[in-house]
Amino acid sequence: MEIDKNLIRNFCIIAHIDHGKSTLADRILEITQAINNKEFKEQVLDSMELERERGITIKAKAVRLNFPFEGKTYILNLVDTPGHVDFSYEVAKSLGAVETAVLLVDATQGVEAQTVANYYLATEKNLKIIPAINKIDLAQAQIERTKSQLKEAFGFAEEEISLISAKDGRGVSQLLERIIKEAPLPQGEINQPLRAFLFDSQYDPFKGVLLFVRILEGEISKRKKIKLLSKGTIYEIEELGIFKPHIEKREILTAGEIGVISCNIKDPSQINIPDYITDPLNPTSQNIPKYKRLTPMVFCGIFPNSPKDYSNLRASLEKLRLSDPSFTYEPDNSEVLGPGFRGGFLGLLHMEIIHQRIEREYNLDVILTSPNVRYQIVTKKEETIFIENPQKFPSPSQIKEVREPFIEAKILSPLEYMQAICELAKSKRGIFKKMDYLGGDRLNIIFELPFQEVVIDFYDNIKSITKGYGSLDYEFIGYRKSEIVKVDILFNRNPSGVFSLLVHKDKAERISRKVLQKLKELIPRHVFEINIQAAIGSKIIASEKIPALKKDVTSKCYGGDITRKRKLWEKQKEGKKKLKTLGRVQIPSEAFLEILKI
Numbered sequence: 001m002e003i004d005k006n007l008i009r010n011f012c013i014i015a016h017i018d019h020g021k022s023t024l025a026d027r028i029l030e031i032t033q034a035i036n037n038k039e040f041k042e043q044v045l046d047s048m049e050l051e052r053e054r055g056i057t058i059k060a061k062a063v064r065l066n067f068p069f070e071g072k073t074y075i076l077n078l079v080d081t082p083g084h085v086d087f088s089y090e091v092a093k094s095l096g097a098v099e100t101a102v103l104l105v106d107a108t109q110g111v112e113a114q115t116v117a118n119y120y121l122a123t124e125k126n127l128k129i130i131p132a133i134n135k136i137d138l139a140q141a142q143i144e145r146t147k148s149q150l151k152e153a154f155g156f157a158e159e160e161i162s163l164i165s166a167k168d169g170r171g172v173s174q175l176l177e178r179i180i181k182e183a184p185l186p187q188g189e190i191n192q193p194l195r196a197f198l199f200d201s202q203y204d205p206f207k208g209v210l211l212f213v214r215i216l217e218g219e220i221s222k223r224k225k226i227k228l229l230s231k232g233t234i235y236e237i238e239e240l241g242i243f244k245p246h247i248e249k250r251e252i253l254t255a256g257e258i259g260v261i262s263c264n265i266k267d268p269s270q271i272n273i274p275d276y277i278t279d280p281l282n283p284t285s286q287n288i289p290k291y292k293r294l295t296p297m298v299f300c301g302i303f304p305n306s307p308k309d310y311s312n313l314r315a316s317l318e319k320l321r322l323s324d325p326s327f328t329y330e331p332d333n334s335e336v337l338g339p340g341f342r343g344g345f346l347g348l349l350h351m352e353i354i355h356q357r358i359e360r361e362y363n364l365d366v367i368l369t370s371p372n373v374r375y376q377i378v379t380k381k382e383e384t385i386f387i388e389n390p391q392k393f394p395s396p397s398q399i400k401e402v403r404e405p406f407i408e409a410k411i412l413s414p415l416e417y418m419q420a421i422c423e424l425a426k427s428k429r430g431i432f433k434k435m436d437y438l439g440g441d442r443l444n445i446i447f448e449l450p451f452q453e454v455v456i457d458f459y460d461n462i463k464s465i466t467k468g469y470g471s472l473d474y475e476f477i478g479y480r481k482s483e484i485v486k487v488d489i490l491f492n493r494n495p496s497g498v499f500s501l502l503v504h505k506d507k508a509e510r511i512s513r514k515v516l517q518k519l520k521e522l523i524p525r526h527v528f529e530i531n532i533q534a535a536i537g538s539k540i541i542a543s544e545k546i547p548a549l550k551k552d553v554t555s556k557c558y559g560g561d562i563t564r565k566r567k568l569w570e571k572q573k574e575g576k577k578k579l580k581t582l583g584r585v586q587i588p589s590e591a592f593l594e595i596l597k598i
Contacts, residue, residue: 005190005256007072009183010214011130012079012094014122015104016112016471020134024104024166025063025080031173032065032076034245062097062200062212062258063245069180076179077258081118092121093274097199097214097258100128100183102175103154107133107141111149111438113412113473119154128184131156132175137165153438186256187216194218195284196277198228203319207239209265210247212258213277217284219254220261220277227280229288230272234280235263268322296328296344297405297476298351298455299388301369301498302358303332303340309364310339316362317341320354327354332389334498337367342389345371348455369498373452376403376479390500393486396537403479404504405451408433411462413470415441420465428453429504448477450504487512487541489519490533508534512542520544 013021065076079098081091095101101122105115122129131154133146143163150156162178164171188195200212213220220226220237227234239262241247253259265271278284304313317329328344345351351371358364374388378401387393409430413421422432422445430447438444449458454474462470487508489499499519503511512534519532523546530546 003075003254003257005186005188005254008075008077008186008256009100009179010077010079010098010186010256010258011100011102011179011183012081012098013102013104014081014091014095014118015134016106016109016114016118019104019106019109019112019115020166021080021104024102024134024164024172025078027166027169027172028065028076028078028176029063029245031169031176032067034063034065062243064242064258067176067180069177074180075257076176079258091118093199095122095125095127096197096274098127099186100130100179102179103129103131104134105131105146105150107135107143107146108138109469110142110146110442111153111412112471113410114471116153116410116412116444117473128182129154130162130175130178130182131160132162132164132171134164134166136163137168137170149438149442188255189217190219190255192217192255193282193284194220194226194277194279195286196220196226198271198273198275198277201271201273201322203268203322204262207262207264209263209268209271209322211261211263211271211277213253213261214258215253215255217255217286218279219252221252225280226261226263226277227283228271229276229278231270233270235265238262238264268318271322273322273325295476296326296346297373297451298345298347298371299374300343300345300351300371301332301334301337301340301367301389302329302343302355303334303337303367303369305365305367307338312362313341313358313364313366316358316364317343319362320357324354326350334369334391337369337498343368344388370501371455372502373405373455375405375484375502377401378403387502390486390502391497393500393502401481402484404482404484406448406477406480407451407454407474408477409447409449409454409458409472409474411445411447411470411472412438413443413445413462413466415443417466417470418443418445421445421462421470424458424461424465425449428458449474450480450482451476452502452504485536488535489515490531490535492531493533495535508536509541516542516544520546 013024015021062077062079065078067074067076077098079094081094103115103119103122105111119129131150133143133150135141136143147158147161150161151158162171162175164175166172195217197214197216198211199214202210202212204210220240222237222240225234225236240250240253240259242250242253242257242259247260250259276288302313302317304310321327321329326346327350329341331339332342333339343351343354345354348371351368355366355368358366372388372390374386377385377387377394377399379385379394379398380400382400409425411421411425425432425447428449430449433446433448435446436444459472462472483505484502485505485508487501487503488495490496499515501511501515516532516534523530525546526548529548532544532546533540534542
């Protein structure tokens with residue numbers, strides 16, 4: 001049955017993290033009766049256990065709703081998106097499936113970094129933006145202040161701003177009515193050649209890869225052949241459906257609709273996200289826009305705790321890559337940990353989420369090595385190479401110049417925390433660029449920073465300094481010359497590559513001491529003494545010792561000649577000396593995880 005596209009409205013909710021996107025989605029589902037009270041639970045669209053536990057959205061979700069208004073029943077296709085900077089790629093590709101964005105702002109927090117970033121992402125896509133202030137039910141809500149920020153930062157008129165409470169439902173029905181009245185109608189005609197936007201996917205063990213699509217032109221039906229434009233591969237559609245929010249089967253999808261396609265694709269590597277779909281026999285003549293693929297910024301080794309799990313780990317990473325195209329991986333090998341993979345992530349939270357998804361969704365116990373950024377190295381032969389693995393860092397005699405990645409960091413904060421933020425940024429080798437006022441007491445402070453300094457705890461420090469009111473957004477701006485050195489960690493003079501670090505020369509000694517102290521705490525005592533050292537080349541810059549376990553070898557000697565006891569002590573001493581040379585230091589897996597936090 002053909003749907004009247006004049007009754008379709010496609011929209012998404014965009015906001016900074018914790019501003020209430022998923023709660024608003026819950027209220028909308030409740031108001032439109034898309035889910036009954038028996039099935040209802042908070043964060044309905046956040047299907048991952050990890051999303052519920054952390055209270056954040058990791059994957060964008062879509063759902064189809066029916067909403068009666070002025071004697072007609074409208075179809076609302078809602079896409080809920082993540083808010084954390086590490087998942088901005090999810091937001092960017094989801095915006096291609098809709099015409100309208102609800103820009104949600106927390107009345108207690110005001111405009112924050114991802115509010116600004118998501119606003120500009122939406123304007124780049126020429127979306128209609130409907131601003132809404134959320135959490136007006138809270139006693140600490142500062143509605144007038146937040147209105148002022150929206151007007152000054154983005155130029156909205158006061159009458160354009162909706163006031164809602166996603167928690168108690170106040171103003172949500174009126175917001176849906178605004179979407180129906182103001183959202184642009186879907187473009188594209190049913191009689192045109194098929195053109196569909198593939199914005200996400202998911203692996204189903206029975207049906208293979210499920211493709212989440214927005215039909216831009218034409219129509220799509222069961223048993224029809226489709227062509228994925230990025231790779232030119234052709235498949236036959238076996239099933240079609242829509243999100244209600246559970247998948248409900250359909251025979252046909254037409255221009256303006258959002259739905260799901262199953263083609264029994266068993267190999268996840270055959271799919272690129274985002275992508276476009278057309279009819280191989282009657283292809284679209286429209287120009288297909290190219291999407292900028294985000295480059296991973298943080299890298300670390302991913303190794304199975306047991307070598308027999310290597311094949312299962314490879315299969316799980318392949319499936320994760322399908323649902324999260326911003327995650328990359330390649331084979332790697334470690335002398336200590338054996339075969340594994342080198343993973344690339346958009347940030348530290350992204351890395352942590354992938355780690356927990358591997359362990360929870362695929363029941364695998366894995367070890368992650370210390371995270372690093374990617375460095376650009378110019379050799380003395382004038383060759384340019386990129387290195388993110390410290391074990392592959394060339395010797396100093398081969399290096400002409402090392403360059404590290406820099407970002408432009410936009411820090412939004414109340415005025416009173418300006419000095420503390422500037423001091424923090426400068427302690428991270430930051431270069432101050434400019435400062436903008438965003439209305440009232442709100443500042444946008446811009447610094448250029450080495451990404452290695454930001455990747456571990458910079459965001460947490462911003463939140464701590466500003467008592468939760470500060471926020472961070474950043475973008476990569478290029479590579480710059482820097483004094484980066486490789487620090488090796490040695491156990492009884494034997495280097496352990498998994499703990500090697502790439503750090504700035506000025507901070508090498510301080511960071512090395514922290515690492516050694518943490519290792520001393522975590523590594524249990526052995527029957528031989530363990531010397532832990534940090535070295536740059538042949539120069540030792542820090543050292544710690546773990547004393548040997550003591551055993552009283554003379555406990556059975558009652559009295560008698562002292563020379564017998566001395567012989568036993570000498571024998572024990574020689575044995576420990578031999579063990580120190582040949583014995584293998586047992587490093588607990590939690591040591592690898594704790595080093596990540598330094």
